[in-house]
Amino acid sequence: AQTVTQSQPEMSVQEAETVTLSCTYDTSENNYYLFWYKQPPSRQMILVIRQEAYKQQNATENRFSVNFQKAAKSFSLKISDSQLGDTAMYFCAFMTDTGFQKLVFGTGTRLLVSP
C-alpha cells in the first residue's frame, strides 16, 4: 500500500519570503500522480499543483513549484513571494495509475504566513 509522509507539522514564513514544504512517499509503482492541496480555515480543499511521475520536468503554477525527485520518492512544494492568503494546511497526496482514482493523503503541514 502506498503511504505519504509529511514530516513538518508546522511551518512559518514572513510575507514575501520563500518556503519549502516537504513530502515523501512510498510506492512500488513506476507511474503515478502527485498533488499538493491547500485547505484554508474555510475547509475547502483546493488544488495547488499536480505532477505526473512520467514527466521529468517539475510542475510550476505561478508562485508555486515542485521539486520532484522520483528516485528519492520526494515531492516538495516551494512557495515563492509568500502572501498572507497562503496561510493554510497543505496536504501532499498520491494517486496510483492502475485505474482507480483514490487519493492517499499525508497528515498535512500547517503554514502560517506573517506580515
Added chain:
Amino acid sequence: DAGVTQSPTHLIKTRGQQVTLRCSPKSGHDTVSWYQQALGQGPQFIFQYYEEEERQRGNFPDRFSGHQFPNYSSELNVNALLLGDSALYLCASSSSDRYSMGETQYFGPGTRLLVL
C-alpha cells in the same frame, strides 16, 4: 459553472442515529469520491462511485454506505453512529475516462458531523 456542492454544512447527531450527507459534482464530472477527515488529520478515502456503482472502497465498516444517482449526485449514509464518526466529510468529483488516468479531484466544502 458551479463547483462541487455539499449539504448540509454542519450536522449534530447522537450515538446510534443514522445520517445522510449529499454531494453534487462539478459540471461535467461523473465520478464521486467520499473522504473522512478527522480533526488534525489528512482525509481518508471511504469509497468512490461511478456509473451508479461503488467502484472502490477504503477501510471503512459496512455502516458506511453510499449511492449515486443518474445525474451523478451522490449520498453518503452512516448507520449506528459512533462518537468516532465525528469528522469533516469531504466529497470530491472527477471525470473518468478509460484512456485518461490520474484525473484531478475537485473537492466540495465538506459537511462537519458531530456525534454526541
